[in-house]
Amino acid sequence: EVQLVDSGGGLVQPGGSLRLSCAASGFTFSSYWMSWVRQAPGKGLEWVANIKQDGSETSYVDSVRGRFTISRDNAKNSLYLQMNSLRAEDTAVYYCARGGYWFEYWGQGTLVTVSS
């Protein structure tokens, strides 16, 4: 069974940093693109970033480029999102998802709240 478990969310002040993690199991992690998708409270879905199987290619939505970094550790079956210079508008539930095109499996999400 495919499982994605998101963690690392919490309350952080504007300008602060946070690192999200996603633990994958039930499939060959190193064979798939992976992505992060977020959802602000009461709002729709927004794709944030994706990363190729070997980590050699990454892509970001404009609003986070230069502040967020997606990475992966295939030996640990884990996906990460390093978030720096956080803003109030980054407040959202962050989901990891399998795929770089469509998103077939999703984690349960982890809530990031940026507030003073």
Added chain:
Amino acid sequence: EIVLTQSPGTLSLSPGERATLSCRASQSVSSRYLAWYQQKPGQAPRFLIYGASTRATDIPDRFSGSGSGTDFTLTISRLEPEDFAVYYCQQYGSSPRTFGQGTKVEIK
């Protein structure tokens, strides 16, 4: 960036009725690279359809997708109680990947 506009915003229907959801793109979506998702309150989205019309694994055949270019449709042939939710379309023909704002299917 391709902007996806979904309509209507809310669809009020009764169980057993047919639901027709629209997704219109600001420019042509190459190769029908369009997906649909279902989301219930407090849950992660559920993947329904890719390639505009191919159902994902274990998705009931009452869900069907159609369309090409800039106009796409998700049809639920007969609504079951568990189908009342928010539905999102998403294009993956170009970067950034973008989602529509969602259509809520609610019980009338």
